[in-house]
Amino acid sequence: MQGFLYQASIYLAAAVIAVPIAARLGLGSVLGYLMAGILIGPALGLVGQETAELQHFAEFGVVMMLFLIGLELEPRALWDMRHRLLGLGGLQVVLTTLVIMAGVMLLGHTWSVGLAVGLIFALSSTAIVLQTLSEKGLMQTKGGRSAFSVLLTQDIAVIPMLALLPLLAMSGGRSRVLEATDPAEPGLIDTPGSHGEAGMSLVAGLPGWGVTLVTLAAVGAIILTGIYLTRPVFRYIHVARLREMYTALALLIVCGISFVMYLVGLSPALGAFLAGVVLANSEFRHELESDIEPFKGLLLGLFFITVGAGINFNLLFGSPFLVLGLALAIIVAKGAVLYLLGRMFELRGRDLWLFTLSLAQAGEFGFVLISFSGQQNVVPGDMTEMLLLIVAMSMMITPLLFIFYDWLSNRMEEAGEALEHDDVDEQARIIIVGIGRFGQVVNRLVRSSGYETVVLDHDLAAIQRMRRFGVKGFFGDPTRPEMLHAAGLKDAKILVAALDDPDAAVRLVTFARREQPDLHIIARARDRTQVFRLFQAGANDIVREMFDSSLRAGRYVLENMGVGEFEAAELQQTFYRHDRHSVRELAALWDPDIPTVENAAYIARARELEEELETMLLSQLEESGDDDRQSA
Template structure:
């Protein structure tokens, strides 16, 4: 017991320290877990031979992950994405598998080992890539969406891969079917070697297997709702968690008893339950267990990496890693061309998926357990996977550099010649500027619209609104738009710094000009205030204020009282911003500016007093 507690403390402490550091540095949680395992394993030797046994237990996190993936994939959504999933994703997996397997066979490996290596290296890192794309704001780009489609296909492909590996083991000289069956059962917690199909003839075994799959589908469709209602009657939160675990563990056990992959069964159950009203409840209950078990799995993988293999043949391991990245990159680049990706989107798609992935660890471990891969080869494979994942941040840096080069290499588009003038200049025609422009034009006033995004200007023109392409912060463009005679300038640019520069320049040129500026947040308000804007509108302020009024109307206040409270808050906030601007210092963060904090607290107490006095008549009546 003491040994178990000590080991648990070491694993948890390593995760708590390493993972936040890795996330803060932008490397992602998976690399943090791997680094933690490397430190407590090969580096410091704090964990010993029990790592492999613990890894078998931690692999259940993969089963839970695939259940959650199934919950996210409604059958209709899968059908709508079929072209990219089967086309882009399917081709990437098939071509990469074929090339890797061909290279492995050329190197003298058996065909079943080569196929296993092809499956392992065809996968990319879902965790690292999606997190990095999200952090960089690239997930909605053409390259980001294409990368997501491939990752989704790879996640789904893990299911048949796990099911295929035991069949490859049956064909191998090492291991044998009996070894594969025993190891597979141990890995998934199947005690005692029990099986429902071991002594049955082939036709009966097939019927039992199909019956088990049918039972999962029918149970998911017809039995889950009554069971959840029964659990709900108990009104005990932990019963929901117990039921969620029962579903996953029970299905995994059933799949093991009939000789199928537990991951296949839980994935299928997840897809069946994707349309259920209990889907989000299941996700929230399973997610913490999945995260911890997967984290533990990655730590054990890191702790089990044999760096003596790397030091013994550094040129081989590093060469294989570089070769894998180049090979996958070439396949992805070709597919990007075939699917009409261009420029920076092409490089994003290519470089973001050129590494191996975390499911490669799962397949490698499972390949060893089923006897497909020898342990010496598996150690080399694990090193190649880990090193390629560690190279992913460098691949994204390379993408950034190429994207910058691509942007600089394009010939600049000349700004439009402005042949109109009006009393109102609107700089920036995004979602904010569009509303302003429509309102002003609809009342009969002319506007001169400027924006540096050609696609936005072209889209405006298609809907009948005239605009001019060019950088609104350029002085010559502003003067061509009629800055000298304009009455109002609306600074509605997306870039806060560019917007501040525009306001400052316009104020210097026209001290009498009325400037209305869009602000991203309160700090930007202070910058615009100092730059000389007359009216400053925060992006979310008015919408949030209206939502707050709706809340008040639905918790007991009349429409009149809620409207008065909204007006009071609005007037107070405008005055508060002016007061806080006096103590705001651009060189000191607001959280460290004591004068700012003290004044903000005073103003907040003043707001509470005003609203209390406003609502006193209602409270007296109550």
């Protein structure tokens, strides 16, 4: 017990110290976990051989992650991805395998060894890539979705790879290039090749057709269970009204599915993903997500710590240039294949580089294939140590590739701003600056009502998207005086400032008010602070993004509490008028150089206005109640 508590304290302390530091430096949590593992393992020697056993346990975090991903994908969405799964993902696995196989053969190995190594390095790190894409908010980009499609294809491809490797069993022979490794030196990274017990299998000893039938039956059982059994079980658990039972059931679902997948020789991660897709339409989906998420995060972090703690630095220091050179060669080779495929599938700019750089490393399933290849005598024993180290090193380099992507992305943004601006050859009395979600609605309403508008935006993609729908817009920096004058600012009657950037919106309003004192300016704002800034800049009407929708929701609350529809609408209008009055009064007291909580005059007036509002609404409710009683 003491030993367990000591080791748990070491791992948790390392994570708590290293991960926040890495995150603050912009390196991401994954690199933080890896550095924590290096610190407590090879650097300080605080942990040892138990990292191999922990890695078996920690890989369950990858299984949970794929289950959660499945919950976010409805079957229809998965079907819509079929072209990328079979096309982009399938080509990536095949071409990367062939390229790396050719490279290994050029180094003097047999074709069977080359093919085995190609299969190992064709896979990327699902755990690192998806975790980092989620942290950086890149999952919903075109490049992020393409990367996810390839990762999903790779996870599925592990199954035929495990079936193919025994057919490549070597008759003998040793490595010619990697002889620098010492076969007597034990590796600290143990691999998860022996998940589960060898004696527990539903397919052992069965003929091929029997294995196929049992496998299909297991997959069918998972699908039927997810469709028909989970809802009654959740309702049964709900009766107990014990929060921990939901967590227990969520863990049971993931553990049970993983165990069934082990019994039939399939990837537990693939089974968990399949179950997640089946449950994506369930009303209990969000409950499952909230229960599994904490376990997933901790286990994934533990997995990365064990990878860092298990790096064989003796082998690395013995041949540092060879190890780093081979790791970089793998990254470059995979990156070249990914870049070409990305262009073939019409990825451009940031999306292309995100796709290329995010998938260029080896993955955690590489540990599985390396171990299995060694057991099947597919690759020589002295080569497996080096392969394990190359996989680990490439995974450690991945966060640096994302940092490189961030740098490229910023450079592309700067280059984008240098694009030649359009010549504005139209003028109208209504100028709309910013054609995002807010500006689009304004423009559609006004143009559909028969009024001409001139649309300006600095987002070239948004302008091009408008043009495909037959709406003309002009690309350029709409805060530039010459562009505004070309759009007809001098004779304009209304300017709509719908820019995303708050500072740019204030600059635009300030300039427009100075140039055209009689111009009516309608501005979009995110919060009250920006409202005050825009009022001081000279805007006439300011619309907060969420204000009107929030008022409507509040009206629905009142109606469902028994207030009549007419009375609720009147209360909504009273609140709206009072808020406009309040904002204008508070804008006069707001000082950008004084924090709001320290502005005594502002706080005092805000309290007075809030009391006035409450009195007005309560009086209005009482009057409507008296009217109802009199009419009755």
